[in-house]
Amino acid sequence: MRGRGNAIELGATQATDMMVLRREGLDRCAVAPLAVDGPFADMTVRLAPDDVPGRELPRLAAAVARRLSRPDHRVGPGAVLVTGLAAHFRPAAAREFHEDLFRAVWTEFRAGIPGGDREFRIKTGTVADGAIPEELYGSRWSFKDLHVDREVLLFSHLYGPVAGFAGGELLLVDVRPYLRGRGLGFADAFTWSSESTEGSKPVLRPEHCRSAVAECGVDVGPLGPDAIVFVNNMPDAGILHGVRPVEVTDAAAFRREYHRCSVKEVSP
Ligand SMILES: [Fe+2]
Known part of the structure; x- marks a missing residue:
């Protein structure tokens, strides 16, 4: 992926290249078009109890992809909650549906992005918060501060099982109006995560977190098996995600798992 003026052209690669693209993308957010009805308006898509999920897949995928897109007009x-899964699925089937929906959403989403004809790889798997392999990711815990992921362009999470903790609410911030309203660029509002593995991701500076959530954010709660959250994580989408602190209240019962689907470009 390479930045070129206002366009993002996919076609890259190294962690450091992605860091440059992330910085450039967030700088462009300060002058990017704003959501017409304000941050995160109309972000929920419901699966009704009498819907047949398989039959609804194309409708849901189109509705999600349309809400994820951030074109000029x-x-x-830029983020979507698909709710109503619990009425239809046991956990294993919900994960299958999640993956099917992610693939269908990605097919629609990529048709609308520059360079969408490049080669991409979809990754799916389950993350057990608190038990992530430290040797691979540098921490047992998923990253909680408000940030954008470095490599992936689109991701979705389906939470569950979840038990034995308090907190853990998912936060989303549309940073475009925040940067524009204050006249801030990347260097003013962001820093880089410190990681033991290669590369870093942009993290909102602590002094901006409270006001950014209050003015341009949403707390979608401690998600469970009824909902899937989708996030547009393209470099200039301007959607940050984070999680309120997780406090383990019952160590024996503690579980905080999420099934994650994501897509990134295959390095040439
Ligand atoms: Fe993340």
Whole structure:
């Protein structure tokens, strides 16, 4: 992926290249079009109890992809909650549905992005918060501060099982109006995560977190098996995600798992 003026051209690669693209993308957020109805308006898509999920897949995928997109005119919320899964699925089937929906959403989403004809790889798997392999990711815990992921362009999470803790609410911030309203660029508002593995991701500076959530954010709660959250994580989408602190209240019962689907470009 390479930045070129206002366009993002996919076609890259190394962690450091991605860091440059992330910085450039967030700088552009200060002058990017804003969501028409304000941050995260109309971000929920419901699966009704009498819907047949398989039959609804194309409708849901189109509704999600439309809300994820952030074009120059008619800017969508950039993040979507698909709710109503618990009425239809046991956990294993919900994960299958999640993956099917992610693939269908990605097919629609990529048709609308520059360089969408490049080669991409979808990754799916389950993350057990608190028990992530430290040797691979540098921490047993998923990253909680408000940030954008470095490599992936689109991701979705389906939480559950979840038990034995308090907190853990998922936060989303549309940083475009925040940067524009204050006249801030990347260097003013962001720093880089410190990681034991290669590369870093942009993290909102602590002094901006409270006001950014209050003015341009949403707390979607401690998600469980009823909902899937999708996030547009393209470099200039301007959608940050984070998690309120997780406090383990019952160590024996503690579980905080999420099934994650994501996509990134295959390095040439
Ligand atoms: Fe993340």
